[in-house]
Amino acid sequence: MPMLEVKDIHKSYCKVEILKGVSFAMEKEQTKVIIGPSGTGKSTLLRCINQLSPPDKGEVWLDGEEITSRKTDINVVREKIGFVFQEFNLFTHLTALRNVSIGLEKVKKIEKEAARKRAMEELQRVGLEKQAEQYPAQLSGGQKQRVGIARALAMDPDIILFDEPTSALDPELIGDVLDVMKSLAGKVAMLVVTHEMGFARNVADEIIFMEGGVIVEQGPPKEMFTNAKTQRAREFLGRIGALYGGD
């Protein structure tokens, strides 16, 4: 049984159907990268998985539990699904350390000192122990995103969803964030929406190519980059590879 299973997800906004039946599965500690043109529903798909925007139709299963079911306590499920945002969304009134520890304290009900200690470990993991007492507005974009990743990691999630984590960053800051993500590969499952082809090629176990609200093709990076079956995937990968670098 796969750890995460997405079955026939449909989602519309204002009568426009964004997702038109998306299904895929993920195993424990796997890394999958979702690519595709903008407006294809990649971010919407991530938000349907952790129920930030519940799907209109279809099911999401995590660890053998249907989380789209009404009986599921979504707050408990969300502890197991980390989310890293394009715009970071750090809590602006809290230090880097408190950004990471607040979930432990308020959601996992861990005692304050223990939570701080754990948060510090996560900040060390992303190389930001020196910035622990700084506020988000005092951090660079890359540092903010690494705090965002530490915040997700601290909750011990089964899977982390990354919604274009490097798209809002200056080019020279992208590397640090990608390095942190690479270091997580194989330790926690990651589902990453990104245009970073180098990351997709080197880190992903599988690439999912989406267009027009459906999955057009999926497969291991090697196959996808060298001989994708569909014409559209080949075109897209060729064009985006030239833009964002194949390696």
Add this chain to the structure above:
Amino acid sequence: MTDFYQFFLQSLPNLLNGLGNTFLLTFVAITVGFFIGLFLALGRVYGTKAINLFCLGYIEIIRGTPLLVQLFIIYFGLPSVGILFTPLQAALLGLAINSGAYQAEYLRGSIQSIESGQMTAARSLGMSKLQSIQHVILPQALRVSIPAWSNEFIYLLQYSSIAYLITVSELTAEGKFIAAHTFRYLEIFAIIAIIYLVLTIISTEIIDRIAKRLSIPGIGAAKGVGLRDV
């Protein structure tokens, strides 16, 4: 001048008496009004349709009618349906109800000024809506609302004098009382004006310092810069 000084000293006990009530009215109205306002603002932003409508109704009715009329209804009107208040009770109630409606609108504005991503991030950590509001939205929104809140405080400090019209012996009422006995209208109201002015300056300064201490490092006003410096 010595004569004015003598007059000031003679008036002082009465003025201090009145001042006590002015303080009482201001602090009770701002505090109770804050909790009413908070409830209404949260109801407006996060409530169900029915709660939202109720809060909107309260705010519109209170803001759409003069404070003096509200005080008259409470003090002179309600006794005819058997509800009696002392003048001070009526004034405390009226000012708190009134301030609540205004504070609700300040607070609603500040809550809505917080980026939606903050709520999204809190929810995606597994916080309930209430936890997200408590730990993420309000700590930020309340900071944003300090300037408006400062305004409300000064307003209440001065406009609590309206309670004089339902016979509460606050600062202005005491002035009127002294003037009626001494006919020294100019002097006594000059003294009272100065008292209000000094109190306003002091309270603005205090709130300004609170704002500085609570400011989030790196955001808007830099550390050490207060409301009046920006």
